[in-house]
Structure formats: structure tokens, C-alpha cells
Amino acid sequence: MQSFEIDxxxxxxxxxxxxxxxxxxxxxxxxxxxxxxxxxxxxLPQEAKERIINTLSTEIASEVISEMTEESHxxxxxxSLHPEKRSDIVxxxxxxxATDIISQLDExxxxxxxxxxxxxxxxxxxxxxxxxxxxxxxLMNSEVICVNINLDxxxxxxxxxxxxxxxxxxxxxYVVDDHKTLQGIVSIKDIIKARSEAKVRDLVQADFVYVxxxxxxxxxxxxxxxxxxxxxxxxxxDMKLLGRITVxxxxxxxxxxxxxxxxxxxxxxxxxxxxxxxxxxxxxxLPWLIVNLGxxxxxxxxxxxxxxxxxxxxxxxAYVTIIGGMGGNAATQALAVTVRRISLSDLSDRQTYRTVxxxxxxxxxNGGANGLIVLIFAIFYDKNPMLGLVLFxxxxxxxxxxxxxxxxxxxxxxxxxxxxxxxxxxIITTFTxxxxxxxxxxxxxxxxx
Amino acid sequence: MQSFEIDxxxxxxxxxxxxxxxxxxxxxxxxxxxxxxxxxxxxLPQEAKERIINTLSTEIASEVISEMTEESHxxxxxxSLHPEKRSDIVxxxxxxxATDIISQLDExxxxxxxxxxxxxxxxxxxxxxxxxxxxxxxLMNSEVICVNINLDxxxxxxxxxxxxxxxxxxxxxYVVDDHKTLQGIVSIKDIIKARSEAKVRDLVQADFVYVxxxxxxxxxxxxxxxxxxxxxxxxxxDMKLLGRITVxxxxxxxxxxxxxxxxxxxxxxxxxxxxxxxxxxxxxxLPWLIVNLGxxxxxxxxxxxxxxxxxxxxxxxAYVTIIGGMGGNAATQALAVTVRRISLSDLSDRQTYRTVxxxxxxxxxNGGANGLIVLIFAIFYDKNPMLGLVLFxxxxxxxxxxxxxxxxxxxxxxxxxxxxxxxxxxIITTFTxxxxxxxxxxxxxxxxx
Numbered sequence: 001m002q003s004f005e006i007d008x009x010x011x012x013x014x015x016x017x018x019x020x021x022x023x024x025x026x027x028x029x030x031x032x033x034x035x036x037x038x039x040x041x042x043x044l045p046q047e048a049k050e051r052i053i054n055t056l057s058t059e060i061a062s063e064v065i066s067e068m069t070e071e072s073h074x075x076x077x078x079x080s081l082h083p084e085k086r087s088d089i090v091x092x093x094x095x096x097x098a099t100d101i102i103s104q105l106d107e108x109x110x111x112x113x114x115x116x117x118x119x120x121x122x123x124x125x126x127x128x129x130x131x132x133x134x135x136x137x138x139l140m141n142s143e144v145i146c147v148n149i150n151l152d153x154x155x156x157x158x159x160x161x162x163x164x165x166x167x168x169x170x171x172x173x174y175v176v177d178d179h180k181t182l183q184g185i186v187s188i189k190d191i192i193k194a195r196s197e198a199k200v201r202d203l204v205q206a207d208f209v210y211v212x213x214x215x216x217x218x219x220x221x222x223x224x225x226x227x228x229x230x231x232x233x234x235x236x237x238d239m240k241l242l243g244r245i246t247v248x249x250x251x252x253x254x255x256x257x258x259x260x261x262x263x264x265x266x267x268x269x270x271x272x273x274x275x276x277x278x279x280x281x282x283x284x285x286l287p288w289l290i291v292n293l294g295x296x297x298x299x300x301x302x303x304x305x306x307x308x309x310x311x312x313x314x315x316x317x318a319y320v321t322i323i324g325g326m327g328g329n330a331a332t333q334a335l336a337v338t339v340r341r342i343s344l345s346d347l348s349d350r351q352t353y354r355t356v357x358x359x360x361x362x363x364x365x366n367g368g369a370n371g372l373i374v375l376i377f378a379i380f381y382d383k384n385p386m387l388g389l390v391l392f393x394x395x396x397x398x399x400x401x402x403x404x405x406x407x408x409x410x411x412x413x414x415x416x417x418x419x420x421x422x423x424x425x426x427i428i429t430t431f432t433x434x435x436x437x438x439x440x441x442x443x444x445x446x447x448x449x
Numbered sequence: 450m451q452s453f454e455i456d457x458x459x460x461x462x463x464x465x466x467x468x469x470x471x472x473x474x475x476x477x478x479x480x481x482x483x484x485x486x487x488x489x490x491x492x493l494p495q496e497a498k499e500r501i502i503n504t505l506s507t508e509i510a511s512e513v514i515s516e517m518t519e520e521s522h523x524x525x526x527x528x529s530l531h532p533e534k535r536s537d538i539v540x541x542x543x544x545x546x547a548t549d550i551i552s553q554l555d556e557x558x559x560x561x562x563x564x565x566x567x568x569x570x571x572x573x574x575x576x577x578x579x580x581x582x583x584x585x586x587x588l589m590n591s592e593v594i595c596v597n598i599n600l601d602x603x604x605x606x607x608x609x610x611x612x613x614x615x616x617x618x619x620x621x622x623y624v625v626d627d628h629k630t631l632q633g634i635v636s637i638k639d640i641i642k643a644r645s646e647a648k649v650r651d652l653v654q655a656d657f658v659y660v661x662x663x664x665x666x667x668x669x670x671x672x673x674x675x676x677x678x679x680x681x682x683x684x685x686x687d688m689k690l691l692g693r694i695t696v697x698x699x700x701x702x703x704x705x706x707x708x709x710x711x712x713x714x715x716x717x718x719x720x721x722x723x724x725x726x727x728x729x730x731x732x733x734x735l736p737w738l739i740v741n742l743g744x745x746x747x748x749x750x751x752x753x754x755x756x757x758x759x760x761x762x763x764x765x766x767a768y769v770t771i772i773g774g775m776g777g778n779a780a781t782q783a784l785a786v787t788v789r790r791i792s793l794s795d796l797s798d799r800q801t802y803r804t805v806x807x808x809x810x811x812x813x814x815n816g817g818a819n820g821l822i823v824l825i826f827a828i829f830y831d832k833n834p835m836l837g838l839v840l841f842x843x844x845x846x847x848x849x850x851x852x853x854x855x856x857x858x859x860x861x862x863x864x865x866x867x868x869x870x871x872x873x874x875x876i877i878t879t880f881t882x883x884x885x886x887x888x889x890x891x892x893x894x895x896x897x898x
Contacts, residue, residue, distance in 0.1 A: 008797075035676050067677070157641065164638050188637055189613050192606065225704070227484055228516070228697050230679070247696050248677050251703070255674070258707040259789050265711070266785030266874070267778060274790040275800075278810040285782045286815050289775065293819050296774050297826070300767035307763045314756045317766050318749035321773065325745050325882060326738065328777070329716060329875050333734045336715030340708050341723040348457075351724075361727040366735050370742050377746070425715070425874070426778050433774060 010036075011043055018048055025055050034063035042072050049077050054085060061085075062092035065101070071273050075104040078113070087116040095121070096141035096249065099128040128243075136220050137213035139253065140234040140243035146174040149183050151200045156191055172231050174241055175204045182233060182241045184208055210235050213242055218257060221250050222345075261343055264421035265335060267292070292426045299324070299433035306441035312449055315382060319374065319391050320440050326370060327398040327432030332425040334359045334406025342410060342420050352411050359403035367399030368392075390447055394440035398432055405431045459485075460492055467497055474504050483512035491521050498526050503534060510534075511541035514550070520722050524553040528562070536565040544570070545590035545698065548577040577692075585669050586662035588702065589683040589692035595623040598632050600649045605640055621680050623690055624653045631682060631690045633657055659684050662691055667706060670699045671794075710792055713870035714784060716741070741875045748773070748882035755890035761898055764831060768823065768840050769889050775819060776847040776881030781874040783808045783855025791859060791869050801860055808852035816848025817841075839896055843889035847881055854880045 010032075017028040029037065029052065037056075041049050041064070053061045068074035078086060078101060090098050090113060102110050102125060110129070114122045124142050131137025145163045147156045160173060173191070175183045184204040194203055210233045211220055224232055224247055231246045260270040272284035303310075303320070310317055338355060341347070347355065371392035378388030405428050410420035459481075466477040478486065478501065486505075490498050490513070502510045517523035527535060527550060539547050539562060551559050551574060559578070563571045573591050580586025594612045596605045609622060622640070624632045633653040643652055659682045660669055673681055673696055680695045709719040721733035752759075752769070759766055787804060790796070796804065820841035827837030854877050859869035 033676065039675075161638070161642050188641075189610070192637075192641070193610050225697075225700050226488075227482065230697065247700070248674075248679065251674050251696070251700065254700070254703060254707075255793065258703075258711075259793070262707075262711050262714070262785050262789050265715075266781045268782045268785055272786065274786055274793065278807040278814075281786070281807060281811045282814045285779070285811065286818055288782070289779060289815055289819055290822070292778050293771070293775060293822055296771040299774070300771050303767040303770060304764070310759065310763055310766060314759055315753070317759060318752040321752060321770060321882070321886065322742070322745040322749050324770065324774075325748070325777075325878070326742060328774075329741050329878070330734070330738060332715045332874060333717045333737070336711050336717055337721065337723055337730070340711050344704065344708075344723065358727040358730060362730045362734065365727075365731045366738055369735055370738055373739070373742055425781060429774070429778070433770070437770065 010040060014040055014044070014052075015048075018051065022055050025052070029056060034060055035067040037064045038067035038069075038072075041068060041077075046077070046080065050080055053077065053081060053089075058085075058088040058092055062089045065089060066093055066097045070100075070104075071275055073104070074101050075109075078102075079105060079109050083112075083116050086113065087118075090117050090125075091121050094141050095124045095128055095143055096139065096243075099125050099138075100133070103129055103133060131213060134217050135213065136211045136215040136217065136234050136245060137242065139217050139220065139249050140213070140245050141249075142243040144174055144233070144241065144244045145172075146176055146241060147186070147200055149175050149177050149199075149201050149204060153191060153194050153196050153198050156186075156200050160188065160191070172233075172244070174233055174244070175200055176241055180241060181239045182210065182235055185233070208233070211245075212237070217253050220245060221253050221257070224250050257343070261339060261421045264419070265339055265424050267424040267426035288424070288426055292430070295427075295430035296433070299430060299437055302434055302437040303441065306445060309441050309445050309449065313387070313444060316387070316440060316444055319378075319387075320437055322374070323391065323394050323398050323440055324433045324436030326395065327402045327436040328425070328429040329402075330363060330366060330399045331402035331406040331428040331432045334362070334403050335410065335423060335425055335428055338407045338410045339421050339423070342414055347411070347414075355407050355411065356404065359407035360400060361403075363400040363403030364396065367396035367402075370399065371395035386448055387444070390440055390443040394436070394443055397439050398436045401435045402428075402432045459489060463489055463493070463501075464497075467500060471504050474501070478505060483509050484516040486513045487516035487518075487521075490517060490526075495526070495529065499529055502526065502530060502538075507534075507537045507541055511538045514538060515542055515546045519549075519553075520724060522553070523550050524558075527551075528554060528558050532561075532565050535562065536567075539566050539574075540570050543590050544573050544577055544592055545588065545692075548574050548587075549582070552578055552582060580662060583666050584662065585660045585664040585666065585683045585694060586691065588666050588669065588698050589662070589694045590698075591692040593623055593682070593690065593693045594621075595625055595690060596635075596649055598624050598626050598648075598650050598653060602640060602643050602645050602647050605635075605649050609637065609640070621682075621693070623682055623693070624649055625690055629690060630688045631659065631684055634682070657682070660694075661686070666702050669694060670702050670706070673699050706792070710788060710870045713868070714788055714873050716873040716875035737873070737875055741879070744876075744879035745882070748879060748886055751883055751886040752890065755894060758890050758894050758898065762836070762893060765836070765889060765893055768827075768836075769886055771823070772840065772843050772847050772889055773882045773885030775844065776851045776885040777874070777878040778851075779812060779815060779848045780851035780855040780877040780881045783811070783852050784859065784872060784874055784877055787856045787859045788870050788872070791863055796860070796863075804856050804860065805853065808856035809849060810852075812849040812852030813845065816845035816851075819848065820844035835897055836893070839889055839892040843885070843892055846888050847885045850884045851877075851881045 013028055017025045056064065065074045065078060102113055114125060128142060145160055147159050151159065172185050173188060175186055177183050184206040185208050186200060186203045186205065190203045209223060209227050209229060211223065213234050213236060220232065229247065231244050233244050234242045236242055263272060264270050267288040269284035272281060374395055375388035375392040378391055379385050409423040409428060413423055414420045462477055466474045502513065505513065514523045514527060551562055563574060577591060594609055596608050600608065621634050622637060624635055626632050633655040634657050635649060635652045635654065639652045658672060658676050658678060660672065662683050662685060669681065678696065680693050682693050683691045685691055712721060713719050716737040718733035721730060823844055824837040824841040827840055828834050858877060859872040862872055863869045
């Protein structure tokens with residue numbers, strides 16, 4: 001099986017069916033999984049999407065809207081539907097998904113949707129809307145299977161079957177006491193296997209990993225990945241069970257965090273939508289470029305100080321650009337390794353120290369090796385061994401600076417609590433440009449003129 | 450709860466306990482989860498790790514070794530253990546984890562381990578070893594819960610309980626016919642809820658997503674994420690069930706693929722270990738830097754062609770470095786967005802076309818805006834409006850080239866089947882350096898001299 005790609009044939013088929021009557025459309029839609037229809041939606045105009053949603057059963061329609069990516073704006077589709085259809089769809093959704101979609105609407109539209117739906121659902125969604133979207137609370141689903149610790153096998157099984165009626169799938173069963181305080185977890189397997197007189201109390205695993213609702217979603221992702229969990233319970237300060245986060249929610253968080261990292265390192269604003277239009281791309285990138293223009297002027301002002309060197313040794317200009325550029329590249333290498341390492345695990349003091357020493361040594365060796373090549377070139381092509389020596393020293397020095405800043409700046413940012421990924425290659429390159437221009441020109445003015 | 454970080458206190462506690470007797474050590478180890486001991490292992494010498502593993506129960510020891518990261522080389526620890534202890538530990542492991550660890554050893558050590566363990570386990574692990582580690586087969590676990598489609602409720606439940614004895618957790622139950630051909634899936638919930646005379650045949654969901662053993666792991670990850678699956682069955686060409694892949698295995702794949710992307714874009718060899726030593730870092734990065742040194746010479750040779758311009762207009766050198774550098778940064782922005790977008794989903798022809806047009810427009814606007822700033826600077830600081838015009842045109846031109854190469858090169862690579870992430874900023878920057886040096890110098894020679 002291959003992952004589903006939007007194919008012209010599929011799109012054409014849907015478009016042709018849209019020209020026909022509802023029965024025809026329904027027949028064609030039967031061939032597609034809800035998540036496939038969600039992908040096709042990316043290519044269809046608003047009216048077509050509304051018509052399809054109205055043709056589908058509430059169950060499938062709700063799945064399709066749940067599967068739509070944030071960038072295809074499921075909230076716009078939802079709000080445009082007939083209030084009755086809309087309420088049916090929202091009531092069918094998982095609370096966490098419904099909350100994510102509704103949270104994108106303005107206050108008034110949110111209220112309109114919530115007033116129309118079943119009151120119990122509305123209360124749950126309102127509670128979820130109160131958590132910040134980047135925290136465990138914003139990520140959790142409040143629908144959990146949860147049994148009282150005093151139940152016996154039969155009572156627990158009945159309760160599980162009753163509660164699971166509304167859920168598509170469940171993994172872990174949570175055990176609470178009479179005050180709804182979380183006591184542990186129990187697996188359905190252990191309940192089935194237990195003797196009929198067994199109580200939940202005898203089967204509960206009291207040693208489990210949980211998170212508070214305020215915990216940042218990145219920390220939740222680290223915990224789930226570190227302890228290989230399928231699901232993690234979310235509690236309030238009194239250990240009352242609020243909901244659970246499942247591993248598939250975490251996959252979306254990880255994808256988003258990774259996209260953010262790669263964009264920030266490259267000097268793109270973290271909220272640029274990958275498939276966004278050019279106007280948004282300009283808004284996201286131009287500020288960084290203008291900041292960089294300022295720093296480039298700074299670097300270029302170094303060159304302005306040494307016009308006397310350039311006049312006497314015009315060839316040095318070509319070499320200066322090489323040394324500046326090489327420093328930028330080496331710094332980007334050190335930066336990528338360090339940022340990725342920090343984002344996967346937290347570094348101890350000793351690890352931090354060793355990372356900086358490592359990048360210093362890497363800079364020294366790589367700078368020396370590249371410096372040697374430039375030295376040889378200057379001797380044989382420009383017939384100027386002293387120039388070669390100047391370039392060798394400048395290249396080595398600049399690559400050491402590249403290693404130290406590429407690793408050091410994200411590490412320092414992490415210490416002071418700033419996201420290390422904002423130490424984009426654009427900022428680090430400023431250092432290596434300045435040093436890369438200054439070193440050869442200053443050494444030349446000292447040793448050659 | 451916070452994710453576990455290696456703390457000096459924990460390390461000191463373990464080290465002190467290592468000086469004491471086994472009972473003392475056991476007492477201290479009780480306070481740590483298996484995955485926490487695996488993290489502490491990163492900081493402990495080989496003898497200490499062996500001693501701890503020998504002190505722990507087989508069950509916990511097996512979990513600890515399973516949780517060790519690839520970079521802490523669990524295979525070295527495993528092979529150093531007493532053969533009897535080692536066999537007990539391997540037999541306790543999930544087949545897919547055992548296979549991953551054993552596959553890192555040389556042929557002779559692999560045979561030694563496999564000859565010592567239970568024959569059924571050895572056969573399963575040998576079968577898994579035959580799949581390439583980057584495919585569905587290399588990722589799957591062959592331990593699945595699987596029932597015959599002709600069983601009734603009681604028979605199915607008995608079978609599930611019997612098969613689940615050896616498994617820590619299970620999600621989906623697979624249904625096969627008498628020829629072991631996969632017929633569908635069934636949830637434990639549906640079996641429990643079914644009337645006692647129901648057959649598995651009545652409960653099976655015949656519409657499910659599966660993969661062939663040869664499918665690339667990245668495709669498996671896309672499927673699991675696209676269809677929000679917890680687990681996916683792996684089959685051979687005759688639809689015989691071989692095993693299953695769970696979502697937590699996919700998290701590790703995603704982490705690894707993301708690390709690869711970020712490193713490749715930054716010109717670091719994809720297999721550099723993030724916490725590796727400086728010698729390996731030099732080996733991984735120096736080749737890229739030397740390639741770049743060649744391309745930098747190419748770019749610098751452009752400058753050598755225009756020494757007459759520099760002599761008559763020395764100030765242009767400072768501006769040339771600004772325009773070259775800005776082009777590199779804009780190209781890195783376009784590259785990051787495009788590479789990340791490609792790695793999350795496949796682009797249609799139309800999307801490809803629109804991406805290139807978008808980056809062209811972004812380059813035009815961002816280039817024009819930055820060109821304007823430089824133009825103003827040249828007018829007021831250098832009192833040279835014609836120089837300003839030259840710089841404006843050169844900046845705009847270079848940022849258009851940056852957008853087109855930053856988006857175009859990864860898109861072309863993808864089309865011809867090369868990983869687009871290797872279009873590292875180092876390679877893209879060569880284009881913008883050459884054009885960034887050529888444009889202002891050539892325009893100046895035409896318009897100013």
C-alpha cells in the first residue's frame with residue numbers, strides 16, 4: 001500500500017460526480033477513506049466541500065473534517081454548514097479535535113456552535129478551550145475510560161463496555177477512587193484474565209507516568225517517547241483525572257516542532273505555512289532579511305576600513321569572500337548538530353562543556369585542512385607564500401570562531417531560556433562574516449604591507 | 450512530571466552504590482524506571498553497566514537494554530554478558546528490538562547469540578534479520594495476536610488470552626483464514642460486547658490498511674500518520690501476515706528522518722552521531738567543506754575578472770559581499786520551506802509549478818525591498834546614485850536567483866529520485882555567491898566606468 005497522493009484521476013472523478021446528483025456523488029465517495037477525502041478537499045473550492053459534507057453521513061463527515069489539516073482551515077468549512085448538520089458533526093467529533101477546530105474561530109462563532117450542541121459536549125469543549133493550545137491540557141482528550149477502584153471484574157467490564165460505546169478505540173483504562181483521584185491504570189487483558197471474584201484494586205498498576213495540564217507539549221512528547229507510552233493521563237493539581245493524550249496526537253506535535261526547528265534555523269518565521277501564498281512568505285522572511293542586511297553592512301564596514309590593503313593587493317578581495325563564506329558554512333554545520341541535539345534531549349553541564357570543546361577542535365582541524373589548500377593555491381597560482389600564510393591563519397581562525405559560535409550561541413540561549421533554534425544561521429553567519437573579513441585583511445596589513 | 454534528566458545526584462548515587470554489595474545496589478536501582486537506567490548508562494563505564502545488568506532481574510535487564518539508544522551501543526553490552534544471562538535477556542525481548550540490537554553485531558557474534566537461545570525465538574529473529582532495516586520488514590514485530598476467522602466468541606477470547614501471555618501490550622487483533630491469509634482486524638471491545646454465539650467472521654473489519662514487507666519506512670510513517678493508525682499489519686506478496694508495526698516504532702523513525710533532514714540541509718553527513726566525538730565530526734563535515742572550498746574558488750574567480758572595477762571603485766567590494774551574503778540567506782529560507790514541505794507530503798505538478806512561481810515573487814519583493822535600502826544608503830552615504838542603481842538591480846536579481854534555486858533544486862532532485870535534502874544550503878549558496886558577485890561587478894563595469 002502506498003500513501004494516498006492526490007491524483008488528477010481522483011480529482012476529475014470527484015469533480016464529474018459533483019456535476020451529477022447526490023446519489024451519484026455518494027456512490028463515488030464510497031471509494032474513498034475519510035482521510036483521503038480530507039486530502040482531496042485541499043484541491044476543491046468551498047461550495048464543493050460543503051456539498052460533499054452534506055452528502056456524507058454524519059459519522060464520515062465528522063471524520064473528514066477531523067482529518068483536515070490546520071492549513072486547509074476546517075473551521076471555515078464547519079461554520080459555513082447548516083447549524084443542524086454542524087451540530088451533528090461536532091457532537092460526533094472527539095472533544096480534543098473539536099476544540100482544536102473551534103478554537104480557530106472568533107468568540108462569536110465559537111459561542112454560536114457551542115450553544116447549538118448537546119450541553120454535556122459543550123461543557124467538555126468549553127473546559128478544553130480554557131487550556132493553552134501548546135500545553136498538555138490543550139492536547140488532551142477528555143473522553144477516557146475510567147473505572148472505580150472498588151468495582152469487581154464483572155462491574156468493571158460492564159462499565160468499560162458502557163463507556164466505550166462512544167469511543168472508537170481505547171488503550172488504557174484509568175482507575176480512580178470515590179473522589180475521582182487517579183489511582184493507577186489497568187489493562188483490559190488483566191481484567192479479562194482475572195478470576196471472577198477479583199477486584200479492580202487487585203489488578204491496578206499504581207506505578208505510572210502522568211502529566212499536569214499545564215505542562216508544555218514538547219515535554220509531553222519527550223515523556224511519551226522516553227517511556228514508550230501509547231497514552232498518558234493528564235491530571236490537575238489534586239491528581240484528579242482530566243483526560244488523556246495519545247501517541248498519535250504527539251506525532252502531530254513532533255511534526256510541527258520539527259518544522260519549526262528547521263524554519264527557525266534557516267531564518268524563516270516559525271509560523272510561515274509551508275503551502276502558504278507568497279504574500280505571507282514575504283511577511284515571514286523579509287524581517288529576517290532586513291535584520292541581516294544591517295549585520296551585513298556591519299561586516300562590510302570591516303572591508304571599508306582596509307581599502308588601502310585592497311589597493312595594494314587587489315587579489316586579497318577574492319580570498320576574503322572565500323574565507324567569509326567558508327566560515328558561514330562551518331557555523332551552519334555546528335549549529336544544525338547542536339540545535340538538533342538540544343531538541344532531542346537536555347544536556348548536562350559536562351555535556352555542554354564537551355560540546356563546545358568538540359566544536360573548537362572540529363573548527364581547528366577543518367580550518368587547518370581548508371587553510372592548507374588555500375595556502376598551496378596562493379603559493380603556486382599567485383606565487384605569494386606570505387599571502388598563503390595570511391590566508392592559512394585567517395581560514396583556521398575563522399573556522400574556530402564558526403565552531404564556537406555555531407555551538408556556543410544555541411547553548412547559551414538554551415541556558416537563559418530562549419529557544420535555541422532562533423540562533424539561526426543568519427545570525428551566526430554575521431559573526432563569521434565579520435571575523436572572516438577582518439582576519440585576512442588585518443593580517444595582510446600587518447604581514448604583507 | 451518532567452522528563453528524566455541525568456542529574457549529578459542520580460549518577461553519584463549509582464556510583465556510590467556500585468562500590469557497595471549487590472543488595473545495596475539492588476535497593477538503589479529500585480528507584481529507577483528501566484528507561485531511566487538506560488539513560489544513566491550513557492554516563493557509566495562498561496564494567497558498571499555489566500554489573501548493573503547482572504544485578505537486575507531478567508525482565509528489567511531486558512527492558513533496560515531494549516531502551517538503550519543506538520548510540521550507546523546495547524549490542525556491545527549484550528555480547529559482553531555471560532551467555533546464560535544473555536540468552537535469558539534476549540528471550541525476554543520483543544523480537545523487533547532484539548533483531549535491531551543483534552543486527553549491529555558481526556556475523557559470528559550473531560550466530561553465537563542465536564544458537565544459545567530458544568529455537569522458536571531464534572527462528573523468528575533470523576527471519577527478521579533478513580529484511581533491510583529501513584523497510585517495513587525491518588521495523589515490524591512478528592509477535593502479533595491473531596485469531597482464525599472461524600472461531601466463536603469464547604474460542605477467540607481464550608486464544609487472545611493465551612497469545613497475550615508473552616506480550617506486554619497489544620492493540621489490534623488480526624484475523625486470518627486457515628491458510629494464514631490476513632482477512633481483517635477485530636477489536637477486543639467488539640469481541641467482549643458480542644453475543645456469545647457470535648463468530649469472529651461476523652465481527653471482522655475487512656476494510657483496513659496494510660503494508661508489504663519491502664515498503665520503505667518513510668512511506669510506512671506517512672501511512673500511519675495519514676490514517677491515524679496505532680498499528681499496521683505487514684504482509685508478504687500472498688497477503689500472509691508477517692507481523693505488525695506500532696506507532697511508537699514510527700516515532701523513532703520520524704525522529705531519525707528529521708535529524709537527517711536538518712543535518713543534510715546544513716551540509717553535515719546524515720550519519721554523524723549528534724553526541725559523537727570530534728574525530729567523527731571532522732570526517733562527516735570536512736568533505737562538504739572541501740567541496741564548498743572548490744565552489745568558493747569558482748565564485749571568487751568571478752571577482753578576479755573584475756579587478757579593474759575594484760581599482761576604480763574600491764567601495765564596490767564591500768557591497769559585493771553584502772549582496773552575495775543576502776542571496777545565500779534568502780536561498781536558505783526558500784530551501785528550508787521547500788525541503789520540509791516535500792518531506793511532509795508529495796507535491797503534484799501544479800503544486801510544484803506554484804511553489805516555483807511563489808519563490809520567484811518572494812525573491813522579487815524581498816530583493817526589491819533590500820535593494821531599496823542599499824540604494825538609499827549609496828545615495829546618502831556614498832553620494833553615488835548610479836552606484837545605488839547598480840546595487841538595487843544586483844540585489845533584486847540575486848534574491849530572485851536565490852528563490853528559484855532554493856525551491857527549484859530540491860524540487861528537481863525529488864523528480865529525478867534524489868533525496869531533496871541533499872540540496873544543502875552549501876550547494877545552493879554557491880549559485881547565489883557567483884551571481885551575487887557577478888551581477889554588481891558586471892553592472893558596475895557597464896554602467897559606472
